[in-house]
Amino acid sequence: MFYLEKWKKNKNKWPSKRQWFSFFTVISKREKTLFFLFLFSGILSLIFWHHFSYLENTELQPAEGGILKEAIVGQPQSLNPILSLLNDADRDISELTFAGLLNYDKNGNLVCDLCEKYEITDKGKGFEFTLKKNLLWSDNKKITANDVVFTIETIQNPEIQSPLKLVWKDVKVEAINERKVKFTLENPYPLFLKNFTLKIIPSHIFKETTPQEFPTILTERFVASGPFKIKNIEKDKENKIKKIILERNPNYYGNSPFLEGIEISFVKNKKELLGIREEETSLSGISAAEKEELKEEDFNFYSFALPRSFALFLNQQNELLSKKEIREALASATNKKEIVEKVLLGEGRIVDGPFLKENKIGGEIKKYEFNLEKAKKILENAGWKDTDNDNIRDKTINEKKFSLKFNLFLVKQPELEKTAEIIEKDWEKIGVKININPMEPQELLQEHIEKRNYDILLFGQDISIIPDPYPFWASSQKEYPGLNLSLYQNPEVDKILKNARTENDENKRKKLLQDFQLKLTEDIPAIFLYSPNYIYAVRKEIKGIEGKYINDISKRFIGIENWYINEKRVPKKSNQK
Secondary structure, eight states, rough: OOOHHHHTTTTTTTTOOOHHHHHHHHHHHHHHHHEEEHHHHHHHHHHHHHHHHHHHHHEEEEEEEEEEEEEEOOOOOOOGGGGOTOOOOHHHHHHHHHOBBBBEEEEOOOEEEEEEEEEEEEGGGGGEEEEETTOOOOTSSSHHHHHHHHHHHHHTTTOOOOOOHHHTTTEEEESSSSSEEEEEEEOOOOGGGGGGBBBBOHHHHHHHOOGTTTTTGGGGGOSSSSSSEEEEEETTTTOOOEEEEEETTTTTTOOOOOSSEEEEEEEHHHHHHHGGGGOOOOEEEEEEHHHHTTTTTTTEEEEEEOEEEEEEETTTSSSTTTHHHHHHHHTTTTTTTHHHHHHHHHEEOOOOOSOGGGGGGOOOOOOOOOOHHHHHHHHHHOBBBOOSSSOOOOOEETTTTEEEEEEEEEESOOHHHHHHHHHHHHHHTOOOEEEEEEEEEEIIIIIIIITTTSSSEEEEOOOOTTTTTTTHHHHGGTTTSSOOTTOOOHHHHHHHHHHHHHOHHHHHHHHHHHHHHHHHHHHOOEEEEEEEEEEEETTTHHHHHHHHHHSSSSGGTTTGGGGGSSSEEEEEEGGGO
């Protein structure tokens, strides 16, 4: 090995290019193979070491960019927050583009939005808010207390016809200074705090607008205070809004959104919604059955708990339903578990009383477990028998024969109709007959709910995460437009509810509501059934969505500034000096 010996003698000298080539001429084929094998292994090891070192010392973080494309069923009517209460599409856009004094966080708690702090004064009659510093509308105008005052006074103007007028009609509002605003109620009502999630509108834009022009949709009118602002509105040949395109609001007081923008498309019905799903990154408000259809596709499904529950409201003016033994038998013959499993496909919760878990009321409750034999025995003991073999129990009272037959009214909607069919099947087994009457919402409202013309009503109620059961169960609310759909009357409950809505101490109020729910469930004016989840289908590329409880379906966008599509690697915080 002449070359190697010579190299050893001159080891302090770096081999020349010629010597390197000579090296490969003097070593054997086996040595060449080993040489290149070790060389390749070394290079590969270096690459892997560098790669794993990079991964070990860096982490993925959200990066700016990307568009959320969502399809929803409905059509915007005004896009004006003070008119949007009854329209889902309007509320969705308002949630993304406007801010209120308060908002809800991902856990359903009230938190400051435009305000820096707030104080409840005068035992629940006064509310004082201080705005954050340096708030700006998207057109660079200041957001001030005058905008808040203008918003409330506009709602109170009868010519505007805001659906929020009843809530705010007796509220006095005044600007103390540019950043401070004070509200005064006629009577103490600490629970009024939840109404300050109302979106504030810009006075400098709307102060010259006539009442007739308020519902008009003009892109330039809707300057934003939320994380996004309206960039463009696309309409079809019939002048209906086809799509609203949003872009980041550079003046948003919070963290700038990662998403570059949002495109919301509006469709007529669920069939059209599912038909364009390939074009969308998110689908709003799908049913449990539609979720099953989409399971094989590239979607994540977010199930939000809504403070909404469905119940069978038993009209207490009906002579038979005024008897507690009949109500108890019907409650014991209602299979809530089957309804949640077969109708909601597990996307919901059994409800046994007027409150939900997120209301955090606690306390005792009277439950009625599904037990057909118990239901039959209750009716038997009360003298209800099938005397004419028609499978319907009957009884003679004061020489008049009564049969256990009832008319059940409900909105014409697949999930509600399936629920009614399950109830009908089980009640037949105990000798009770119901006639199911599904109707369009407007007809049901005008012909039956307003007139209280029903035996039993299968209907939903929005409870609110901060609940006030007074409108639903107080005796004074049994006539329309009150929401006491069972026409329930109990003087003791009335007193509890009145005290609860004026109680400023949260613990004392909770105790009052615990007493109320126990008395109510013992009286059985309604058979509480279930609370359905709100299902939101989102492509897996969209990340950062959080939350379990939402107070309204538009609140699925809470934390939208944290949603992202793109990612980047940055040094881990622990490695940064």
